[in-house]
Amino acid sequence: MSTTPQDAAARPVPAPSTAGAASVGRRLVAQSTFEARAILRNGEQLMVTILLPVMALIGLTQTSIVEIDTGDASRIDFMTPGVIALAVMSAAFTSQSIATAFDRRNGVLRLMATTPLGRGGLLTSKIVGVLAVEAVQIAVISVVAVVLGWRPDPAGIPLALVAVLLGTAAFTSLALLLAGTLRAEGVLAVANIVLVLLVVLGAVLTSADQLPGALRHVALILPSGALGEAVRGAFLDGSIPAFSIVVLFGWTAALGWGAGKLFRWS
Secondary structure, eight states, X not given: OOOOHHHXXXXXXXXXXXXXXXXXXXXXXXXXXXXXXXXXXXXXXHIIIIIHHHHHHHHHHHOOSSOOOOTTSOHHHHHHHXXXXXXXXXXXXXXXXXXXXXXXXXXXXXXXHTSTTHHHHHHHHHHHHHHHHHHHHHHHHHHHHHHTTOOOOGGGHHHHHHHHHHHHHHHHHXXXXXXXXXXXXXXXXXXXXXHHHHHHHTTSSSOGGGSOTTXXXXXXXSHHHHHHHHHHIIIIISSOOHHHHHHHHHHHHHHHHHHHHHOOOO
């Protein structure tokens, strides 16, 4: 009996076959490694994720063009946490949203979702790949900062890692929401505009109390401001503001729910 194209389209898509496939762990490691290498080998993405944060660190700490109230902290101690937060945003949000959007446009996501890796494995690999890139970013920024005189309190390092993980979750969720709903060309423009707005309005590189009027309150409820305050608090005070944790959790939950509902694979 012949079937029409409508009948074929109505059939449910079978689950990816895992017969003869590598173990789940090996599949995730392989794809995560590919995701990280794809970002680090791309010259444009390498500039955005590593070179620009390093240049910002050097420019903001070795010049006095921008006046910043650092309180009792040295300029390098005050600025380094903000630059680390900026690097996390560039990797988890900008790079990931653009890369995922073009993978979606080119049919890569749809194809990979039918492999033994599956949709869940693909998304997990993207997150792990982002964390690997962030590890490289933070290592490079930290080395440069130490050379410039940064002396972080070792007790703040575990808390800073918690802040980075929370920020990564929030901004990866935002990246997937954009990449799964907008055209690739639109994501390319919107992601960069949103990043600039979040950096400026979120007081990533400076504390929120240095912003004028109502902007200081706006900064605290943005994911960028919460991430900046959390990383600064970890390194400067040895603690993370509880409000920043609540804000990052809230944004992660809201954006993750939106991405789950609206993400289109093709």
